[in-house]
Amino acid sequence: MQRGELSPAQLRQVFGENLRRLAADAQSVSQLCRELGVNRTQFNRYLHAEAFPRPDVLDRICSYFDVDARILLEPLDALREPCRQTGALRELTSLLSGVGALEVPEDILPSGVYLYRRVSSFNPGAIHCSMFALSRDELDVARIRGYTPVDASTRIGLGRKPGKRRFRGLVFRQLLGFSFVISMEQTSIMVLGGFESRYLGNPKFYFGTSLSTQDVLIPSPILLERLEPDCAAVMAARCALGMHERAELSPLLRGYFDRYAPLS
Structure with missing residues:
Protein backbone atom coordinates (compact mmCIF):
# COMPACT_ATOMS: atom_id res chain seq x y z
CA MET A 1 0.00 0.00 0.00
CA GLN A 2 1.33 3.45 -0.95
CA ARG A 3 1.67 6.14 1.69
CA GLY A 4 -1.09 8.17 0.05
CA GLU A 5 -3.45 5.20 0.49
CA LEU A 6 -2.95 4.86 4.25
CA SER A 7 -6.03 5.34 6.38
CA PRO A 8 -6.10 7.85 9.26
CA ALA A 9 -5.75 4.95 11.71
CA GLN A 10 -2.67 3.65 9.88
CA LEU A 11 -1.12 7.12 9.82
CA ARG A 12 -1.68 7.41 13.56
CA GLN A 13 0.13 4.09 13.96
CA VAL A 14 3.15 5.55 12.14
CA PHE A 15 3.18 8.61 14.39
CA GLY A 16 2.58 6.55 17.53
CA GLU A 17 5.50 4.24 16.76
CA ASN A 18 7.77 7.22 16.03
CA LEU A 19 6.80 8.93 19.26
CA ARG A 20 7.36 5.76 21.31
CA ARG A 21 10.87 5.47 19.90
CA LEU A 22 11.64 9.13 20.52
CA ALA A 23 10.36 8.95 24.08
CA ALA A 24 12.14 5.68 24.88
CA ASP A 25 15.21 7.45 26.27
CA ALA A 26 13.24 9.68 28.61
CA GLN A 27 13.87 8.87 32.28
CA SER A 28 10.26 9.69 33.11
CA VAL A 29 7.26 10.05 30.81
CA SER A 30 5.68 12.39 33.33
CA GLN A 31 8.75 14.64 33.27
CA LEU A 32 8.79 14.51 29.47
CA CYS A 33 5.15 15.61 29.36
CA ARG A 34 5.93 18.53 31.67
CA GLU A 35 8.85 19.60 29.46
CA LEU A 36 6.65 19.36 26.37
CA GLY A 37 3.72 21.10 28.05
CA VAL A 38 1.44 18.19 27.14
CA ASN A 39 -1.21 16.53 29.29
CA ARG A 40 -0.09 13.02 30.29
CA THR A 41 -3.41 11.45 29.31
CA GLN A 42 -3.34 13.11 25.91
CA PHE A 43 0.29 12.08 25.41
CA ASN A 44 -0.68 8.47 26.06
CA ARG A 45 -3.30 8.77 23.32
CA TYR A 46 -0.54 9.86 20.92
CA LEU A 47 1.66 6.96 21.99
CA HIS A 48 -1.14 4.45 21.43
CA ALA A 49 -2.10 5.86 18.02
CA GLU A 50 -5.47 7.11 19.23
CA ALA A 51 -5.02 10.76 18.26
CA PHE A 52 -2.88 13.29 16.40
CA PRO A 53 -1.48 16.34 18.24
CA ARG A 54 -2.61 19.89 17.57
CA PRO A 55 -0.23 21.94 15.36
CA ASP A 56 1.21 23.84 18.33
CA VAL A 57 1.81 20.60 20.26
CA LEU A 58 3.36 18.98 17.20
CA ASP A 59 5.71 21.96 16.88
CA ARG A 60 6.87 21.55 20.49
CA ILE A 61 7.41 17.81 19.99
CA CYS A 62 9.42 18.38 16.81
CA SER A 63 11.55 21.10 18.41
CA TYR A 64 12.21 18.99 21.51
CA PHE A 65 13.36 15.91 19.59
CA ASP A 66 14.98 17.85 16.70
CA VAL A 67 12.79 16.31 14.01
CA ASP A 68 10.20 17.74 11.64
CA ALA A 69 6.51 17.23 10.93
CA ARG A 70 7.20 14.24 8.70
CA ILE A 71 7.11 12.12 11.85
CA LEU A 72 3.34 12.17 11.30
CA LEU A 73 3.68 10.27 8.03
CA GLU A 74 7.04 8.52 7.69
CA PRO A 75 8.91 5.96 9.82
CA LEU A 76 11.62 7.46 11.97
CA ASP A 77 14.42 5.50 10.27
CA ALA A 78 13.58 7.21 6.97
CA LEU A 79 13.98 10.62 8.61
CA ARG A 80 17.11 10.14 10.70
CA GLU A 81 19.73 10.72 8.01
CA PRO A 82 18.12 13.88 6.55
CA CYS A 83 17.70 15.22 10.10
CA ARG A 84 21.36 14.53 10.87
CA GLN A 85 22.37 16.35 7.70
CA THR A 86 20.13 19.29 8.55
CA GLY A 87 21.60 19.50 12.03
CA ALA A 88 25.16 19.36 10.72
CA LEU A 89 24.46 22.03 8.12
CA ARG A 90 22.82 24.26 10.71
CA GLU A 91 25.87 23.99 12.97
CA LEU A 92 28.28 24.60 10.08
CA THR A 93 26.28 27.63 8.94
CA SER A 94 26.38 29.06 12.45
CA LEU A 95 30.15 28.61 12.68
CA LEU A 96 30.85 30.20 9.32
CA SER A 97 28.44 33.12 9.46
CA GLY A 98 29.59 34.06 12.95
CA VAL A 99 33.08 34.96 11.72
CA GLY A 100 32.13 36.27 8.27
CA ALA A 101 33.85 33.34 6.58
CA LEU A 102 31.50 33.42 3.59
CA GLU A 103 32.49 36.99 2.71
CA VAL A 104 35.21 36.22 0.15
CA PRO A 105 36.27 39.54 -1.46
CA GLU A 106 36.08 39.57 -5.25
CA ASP A 107 38.93 42.07 -5.58
CA ILE A 108 41.43 39.75 -3.85
CA LEU A 109 40.10 36.40 -5.11
CA PRO A 110 38.21 37.07 -8.36
CA SER A 111 35.84 34.62 -9.95
Whole structure:
Protein backbone atom coordinates (compact mmCIF):
# COMPACT_ATOMS: atom_id res chain seq x y z
CA MET A 1 0.00 0.00 0.00
CA GLN A 2 1.33 3.45 -0.95
CA ARG A 3 1.67 6.14 1.69
CA GLY A 4 -1.09 8.17 0.05
CA GLU A 5 -3.45 5.20 0.49
CA LEU A 6 -2.95 4.86 4.25
CA SER A 7 -6.03 5.34 6.38
CA PRO A 8 -6.10 7.85 9.26
CA ALA A 9 -5.75 4.95 11.71
CA GLN A 10 -2.67 3.65 9.88
CA LEU A 11 -1.12 7.12 9.82
CA ARG A 12 -1.68 7.41 13.56
CA GLN A 13 0.13 4.09 13.96
CA VAL A 14 3.15 5.55 12.14
CA PHE A 15 3.18 8.61 14.39
CA GLY A 16 2.58 6.55 17.53
CA GLU A 17 5.50 4.24 16.76
CA ASN A 18 7.77 7.22 16.03
CA LEU A 19 6.80 8.93 19.26
CA ARG A 20 7.36 5.76 21.31
CA ARG A 21 10.87 5.47 19.90
CA LEU A 22 11.64 9.13 20.52
CA ALA A 23 10.36 8.95 24.08
CA ALA A 24 12.14 5.68 24.88
CA ASP A 25 15.21 7.45 26.27
CA ALA A 26 13.24 9.68 28.61
CA GLN A 27 13.87 8.87 32.28
CA SER A 28 10.26 9.69 33.11
CA VAL A 29 7.26 10.05 30.81
CA SER A 30 5.68 12.39 33.33
CA GLN A 31 8.75 14.64 33.27
CA LEU A 32 8.79 14.51 29.47
CA CYS A 33 5.15 15.61 29.36
CA ARG A 34 5.93 18.53 31.67
CA GLU A 35 8.85 19.60 29.46
CA LEU A 36 6.65 19.36 26.37
CA GLY A 37 3.72 21.10 28.05
CA VAL A 38 1.44 18.19 27.14
CA ASN A 39 -1.21 16.53 29.29
CA ARG A 40 -0.09 13.02 30.29
CA THR A 41 -3.41 11.45 29.31
CA GLN A 42 -3.34 13.11 25.91
CA PHE A 43 0.29 12.08 25.41
CA ASN A 44 -0.68 8.47 26.06
CA ARG A 45 -3.30 8.77 23.32
CA TYR A 46 -0.54 9.86 20.92
CA LEU A 47 1.66 6.96 21.99
CA HIS A 48 -1.14 4.45 21.43
CA ALA A 49 -2.10 5.86 18.02
CA GLU A 50 -5.47 7.11 19.23
CA ALA A 51 -5.02 10.76 18.26
CA PHE A 52 -2.88 13.29 16.40
CA PRO A 53 -1.48 16.34 18.24
CA ARG A 54 -2.61 19.89 17.57
CA PRO A 55 -0.23 21.94 15.36
CA ASP A 56 1.21 23.84 18.33
CA VAL A 57 1.81 20.60 20.26
CA LEU A 58 3.36 18.98 17.20
CA ASP A 59 5.71 21.96 16.88
CA ARG A 60 6.87 21.55 20.49
CA ILE A 61 7.41 17.81 19.99
CA CYS A 62 9.42 18.38 16.81
CA SER A 63 11.55 21.10 18.41
CA TYR A 64 12.21 18.99 21.51
CA PHE A 65 13.36 15.91 19.59
CA ASP A 66 14.98 17.85 16.70
CA VAL A 67 12.79 16.31 14.01
CA ASP A 68 10.20 17.74 11.64
CA ALA A 69 6.51 17.23 10.93
CA ARG A 70 7.20 14.24 8.70
CA ILE A 71 7.11 12.12 11.85
CA LEU A 72 3.34 12.17 11.30
CA LEU A 73 3.68 10.27 8.03
CA GLU A 74 7.04 8.52 7.69
CA PRO A 75 8.91 5.96 9.82
CA LEU A 76 11.62 7.46 11.97
CA ASP A 77 14.42 5.50 10.27
CA ALA A 78 13.58 7.21 6.97
CA LEU A 79 13.98 10.62 8.61
CA ARG A 80 17.11 10.14 10.70
CA GLU A 81 19.73 10.72 8.01
CA PRO A 82 18.12 13.88 6.55
CA CYS A 83 17.70 15.22 10.10
CA ARG A 84 21.36 14.53 10.87
CA GLN A 85 22.37 16.35 7.70
CA THR A 86 20.13 19.29 8.55
CA GLY A 87 21.60 19.50 12.03
CA ALA A 88 25.16 19.36 10.72
CA LEU A 89 24.46 22.03 8.12
CA ARG A 90 22.82 24.26 10.71
CA GLU A 91 25.87 23.99 12.97
CA LEU A 92 28.28 24.60 10.08
CA THR A 93 26.28 27.63 8.94
CA SER A 94 26.38 29.06 12.45
CA LEU A 95 30.15 28.61 12.68
CA LEU A 96 30.85 30.20 9.32
CA SER A 97 28.44 33.12 9.46
CA GLY A 98 29.59 34.06 12.95
CA VAL A 99 33.08 34.96 11.72
CA GLY A 100 32.13 36.27 8.27
CA ALA A 101 33.85 33.34 6.58
CA LEU A 102 31.50 33.42 3.59
CA GLU A 103 32.49 36.99 2.71
CA VAL A 104 35.21 36.22 0.15
CA PRO A 105 36.27 39.54 -1.46
CA GLU A 106 36.08 39.57 -5.25
CA ASP A 107 38.93 42.07 -5.58
CA ILE A 108 41.43 39.75 -3.85
CA LEU A 109 40.10 36.40 -5.11
CA PRO A 110 38.21 37.07 -8.36
CA SER A 111 35.84 34.62 -9.95
CA GLY A 112 37.43 32.85 -12.90
CA VAL A 113 39.50 29.83 -13.90
CA TYR A 114 42.49 28.71 -11.84
CA LEU A 115 45.27 26.16 -12.12
CA TYR A 116 45.84 24.20 -8.93
CA ARG A 117 49.34 22.74 -8.50
CA ARG A 118 50.57 20.46 -5.71
CA VAL A 119 53.24 17.85 -5.11
CA SER A 120 52.21 14.51 -6.57
CA SER A 121 51.03 11.91 -4.05
CA PHE A 122 52.70 9.21 -6.14
CA ASN A 123 55.99 10.89 -7.07
CA PRO A 124 57.46 13.63 -4.83
CA GLY A 125 59.65 14.74 -7.73
CA ALA A 126 56.62 15.59 -9.86
CA ILE A 127 54.01 18.31 -9.63
CA HIS A 128 50.35 17.58 -10.29
CA CYS A 129 48.18 20.24 -11.92
CA SER A 130 44.39 20.42 -12.20
CA MET A 131 41.99 23.18 -13.23
CA PHE A 132 38.91 24.55 -11.50
CA ALA A 133 36.41 27.35 -11.93
CA LEU A 134 35.69 29.71 -9.04
CA SER A 135 32.30 31.41 -9.13
CA ARG A 136 29.82 33.17 -6.84
CA ASP A 137 26.25 31.93 -6.59
CA GLU A 138 23.14 34.06 -6.07
CA LEU A 139 23.98 34.31 -2.35
CA ASP A 140 27.57 35.40 -3.11
CA VAL A 141 29.04 32.12 -1.79
CA ALA A 142 32.39 31.29 -3.45
CA ARG A 143 32.12 27.87 -5.08
CA ILE A 144 34.69 25.61 -6.75
CA ARG A 145 33.91 23.25 -9.65
CA GLY A 146 36.37 21.15 -11.60
CA TYR A 147 37.58 17.77 -12.82
CA THR A 148 40.52 15.65 -11.73
CA PRO A 149 42.83 15.00 -14.71
CA VAL A 150 42.53 11.54 -16.23
CA ASP A 151 46.02 10.40 -15.21
CA ALA A 152 45.29 11.03 -11.52
CA SER A 153 41.74 9.68 -11.58
CA THR A 154 42.83 6.38 -13.12
CA ARG A 155 45.58 5.99 -10.51
CA ILE A 156 43.04 6.12 -7.69
CA GLY A 157 40.52 3.91 -9.46
CA LEU A 158 37.98 6.52 -10.57
CA GLY A 159 38.36 5.86 -14.29
CA ARG A 160 38.10 8.31 -17.17
CA LYS A 161 34.43 9.31 -17.22
CA PRO A 162 33.83 13.00 -16.41
CA GLY A 163 31.13 12.19 -13.86
CA LYS A 164 33.59 10.09 -11.86
CA ARG A 165 36.28 12.79 -11.95
CA ARG A 166 34.14 15.78 -10.99
CA PHE A 167 34.81 17.65 -7.75
CA ARG A 168 33.26 20.65 -6.07
CA GLY A 169 33.96 22.76 -3.04
CA LEU A 170 33.69 26.03 -1.15
CA VAL A 171 36.11 28.84 -0.30
CA PHE A 172 36.04 30.72 3.00
CA ARG A 173 37.70 33.91 4.18
CA GLN A 174 40.15 33.63 7.08
CA LEU A 175 41.99 36.18 9.18
CA LEU A 176 44.95 35.78 6.83
CA GLY A 177 43.99 34.53 3.40
CA PHE A 178 41.44 31.86 2.62
CA SER A 179 40.57 28.25 3.37
CA PHE A 180 38.79 25.72 1.20
CA VAL A 181 37.21 22.29 1.20
CA ILE A 182 36.89 20.15 -1.92
CA SER A 183 35.05 16.85 -2.25
CA MET A 184 34.94 14.30 -5.05
CA GLU A 185 31.32 13.73 -6.04
CA GLN A 186 31.63 9.96 -6.52
CA THR A 187 33.88 9.06 -3.57
CA SER A 188 34.52 10.09 0.02
CA ILE A 189 37.85 11.74 -0.87
CA MET A 190 38.15 15.30 0.43
CA VAL A 191 40.86 17.95 0.27
CA LEU A 192 41.22 20.64 2.94
CA GLY A 193 43.57 23.57 2.69
CA GLY A 194 44.40 27.22 3.01
CA PHE A 195 46.21 29.83 0.97
CA GLU A 196 47.22 33.48 0.83
CA SER A 197 47.36 35.88 -2.09
CA ARG A 198 50.25 37.49 -3.97
CA TYR A 199 53.06 34.96 -3.99
CA LEU A 200 56.27 37.01 -4.44
CA GLY A 201 54.00 40.03 -4.89
CA ASN A 202 52.33 38.57 -7.98
CA PRO A 203 48.51 38.99 -7.78
CA LYS A 204 47.98 36.04 -10.13
CA PHE A 205 49.50 33.48 -7.73
CA TYR A 206 48.19 32.20 -4.40
CA PHE A 207 50.29 29.97 -2.13
CA GLY A 208 49.49 27.66 0.75
CA THR A 209 49.09 24.01 1.76
CA SER A 210 46.49 21.28 1.39
CA LEU A 211 45.74 17.94 3.00
CA SER A 212 43.98 15.04 1.31
CA THR A 213 41.95 12.50 3.24
CA GLN A 214 43.81 9.90 1.17
CA ASP A 215 47.00 10.71 3.05
CA VAL A 216 46.39 12.84 6.12
CA LEU A 217 49.98 12.60 7.38
CA ILE A 218 51.61 14.50 4.53
CA PRO A 219 50.34 18.03 3.80
CA SER A 220 51.43 19.38 0.43
CA PRO A 221 52.44 22.88 -0.63
CA ILE A 222 50.03 24.23 -3.24
CA LEU A 223 50.24 27.06 -5.73
CA LEU A 224 47.15 28.48 -7.42
CA GLU A 225 47.44 30.44 -10.64
CA ARG A 226 44.61 32.68 -11.83
CA LEU A 227 44.24 32.58 -15.60
CA GLU A 228 43.35 35.53 -17.78
CA PRO A 229 39.58 35.76 -18.28
CA ASP A 230 39.44 34.67 -21.91
CA CYS A 231 38.89 31.39 -23.70
CA ALA A 232 42.29 31.40 -25.43
CA ALA A 233 44.16 31.53 -22.11
CA VAL A 234 42.11 28.67 -20.69
CA MET A 235 42.61 26.50 -23.77
CA ALA A 236 46.35 27.19 -23.79
CA ALA A 237 46.60 26.23 -20.11
CA ARG A 238 45.24 22.74 -20.77
CA CYS A 239 48.73 21.54 -21.67
CA ALA A 240 49.74 22.20 -18.04
CA LEU A 241 47.22 19.69 -16.67
CA GLY A 242 48.33 16.35 -15.28
CA MET A 243 51.72 15.30 -13.92
CA HIS A 244 54.95 17.13 -14.77
CA GLU A 245 58.52 16.74 -13.56
CA ARG A 246 59.83 19.76 -11.69
CA ALA A 247 62.45 20.38 -14.34
CA GLU A 248 59.65 21.08 -16.83
CA LEU A 249 58.22 23.93 -14.77
CA SER A 250 58.98 27.63 -15.04
CA PRO A 251 61.60 29.01 -12.61
CA LEU A 252 58.87 30.63 -10.49
CA LEU A 253 56.92 27.40 -10.09
CA ARG A 254 59.95 25.18 -9.63
CA GLY A 255 61.44 27.58 -7.08
CA TYR A 256 58.29 27.53 -4.99
CA PHE A 257 58.07 23.75 -4.74
CA ASP A 258 61.83 23.32 -4.29
CA ARG A 259 61.65 25.72 -1.36
CA TYR A 260 58.59 24.33 0.42
CA ALA A 261 58.85 20.67 -0.63
CA PRO A 262 62.56 20.05 -1.23
CA LEU A 263 63.69 16.69 -2.54
CA SER A 264 65.91 14.82 -0.10
